[in-house]
Amino acid sequence: MGRSAEKVYTDHGAIARLEGWIADLADNAKVAIVEKDGTKTTGIVTVLPTIQSFLDGEGNEGMNGVVKLFDPDRPDWVATIWLDHIERIEHLDSVARGTSQT
Template identity: 60%
Template sequence: MGREADTVHTDPGSIQRLQALVGELRDNAKVRVHLRDGSSMTGIVAVVPTVQSFVDAHGTEGINGVVKLIDNDRPDWSAMVSLDTIFRVEHLDSVAYGTSQT
């Protein structure tokens, strides 16, 4: 993963929201993420995301994160979704804390 992101956040409220999303996106959970642009995506969380430092196109350093979604029914499909584009997470299974993929 590169250190560049379209958007970075520096205010405590936005960073706290990103961290809360990490708690909702557990390893192996099947979710539908509703995005701020009105679209949605359904998949399985491949790896629990983390918030980390990124730099935007203007050189501003801040925080964001990315979650990778996969779909066992579509092996060639995956999506990398920036956490700040997620409006809401809808859980489609009972995975609350995740399970190990090892």
């Protein structure tokens, strides 16, 4: 992924919301993520997401992040979801932050 994002955030409240989604995700957790547009994606979190610096289409620098999901039943499939698109996270297993399924 490049350093480009559709939308970036500099406001502390908006960045805190992004950090809140990260706090609700764990490595190897099976989740269903519902986006603001209603899209629902189910998969396993590949790695704990982080907030990073990006540039928007106008060259403004700010923060955003992505979560990547995979599905062992579909080895060639990977979903990348921007944190600011998330409406809700549904946990589908008992993996908590700091644990592993292995």
